[in-house]
Amino acid sequence: MMKEAARRGELEIFYQPKVDMSKGTLVGVEALLRWRHPTLGLLQPEMFNLARLQNESSVIDLGHWVITKTLQQISDWRKAGFQTPVSVNIMVSELINDNFCDWLSGIFRHYSDVDPSMLELEIVESSQISDPVSLFEVITQCRLSGVKFALDDFGTGYSSISHMRNLPADHVKIDKMFVNEIVHNIQDQELVKFIIAIASVFERKAIAEGIENVNQGLMLMRLGCKIGQGYAIARPMAAVDLPGWVNEYKGHPEWMAA
Numbered sequence: 001m002m003k004e005a006a007r008r009g010e011l012e013i014f015y016q017p018k019v020d021m022s023k024g025t026l027v028g029v030e031a032l033l034r035w036r037h038p039t040l041g042l043l044q045p046e047m048f049n050l051a052r053l054q055n056e057s058s059v060i061d062l063g064h065w066v067i068t069k070t071l072q073q074i075s076d077w078r079k080a081g082f083q084t085p086v087s088v089n090i091m092v093s094e095l096i097n098d099n100f101c102d103w104l105s106g107i108f109r110h111y112s113d114v115d116p117s118m119l120e121l122e123i124v125e126s127s128q129i130s131d132p133v134s135l136f137e138v139i140t141q142c143r144l145s146g147v148k149f150a151l152d153d154f155g156t157g158y159s160s161i162s163h164m165r166n167l168p169a170d171h172v173k174i175d176k177m178f179v180n181e182i183v184h185n186i187q188d189q190e191l192v193k194f195i196i197a198i199a200s201v202f203e204r205k206a207i208a209e210g211i212e213n214v215n216q217g218l219m220l221m222r223l224g225c226k227i228g229q230g231y232a233i234a235r236p237m238a239a240v241d242l243p244g245w246v247n248e249y250k251g252h253p254e255w256m257a258a
Helices: 002-007 045-052 056-079 100-110 132-144 160-166 186-201 214-223 239-248 253-257
Strands: 011-020 025-037 041-043 086-090 119-124 148-154 171-174 205-208
Touching: 011 056, 011 239, 025 056, 056 086, 056 100, 056 119, 056 239, 086 148, 100 132, 132 148, 148 160, 160 186, 171 186, 186 205, 186 214, 214 253
Parallel strands: 025 086, 086 119, 119 148, 148 171, 171 205
Antiparallel strands: 011 025, 025 041
């Protein structure tokens, strides 16, 4: 199904900015897959998650397609004088495929103008990690080339702290479920404060997702998290629109004055 959609040119990648709220500056973008369905319209990412879980082969094929298209976009932006790191969601089953690192090295050889540090792979934490040793080895090997890693949806699984301790990631993404009620919910504030503190202990940077209003951003900054993404900053957008958005974005005055 997804292979046919890609062949027909129905799959697209949108990009959602991640900013330093205290400075009003772009620090990167997240690549988000969309399916422009001929009858259902533009389908959101959560609908792809179900499709990607149907079988391991389709997961790997779709993941490879997204990474390849992302590197192509980074290359195109660079040629146009625009540059920003891009993160891509990836499942554990994609990473521990026998030849993932070799495959990724081959793609970078094809896009030789792209610095590997411009790509970050966000590991979907809800994926079952049945072979942590193999996962550690793959991440370590990929990071040697400069590729960065993040633990996505952090805090939603029982093994979060174990993952933080044992996997050599660069960033930790605070799940939006902890951001939704953070302004009024003391428990969520304490949980986020704890995640940020643990991230600091293991020398990871925390990034908050799902920021939908200025007050959520202010609270996150008070708790120690300055990097965020969400509708209060920008909705996912087409690649062609991103450079213009960056030129116009000035940040929220309340955040920059905090």
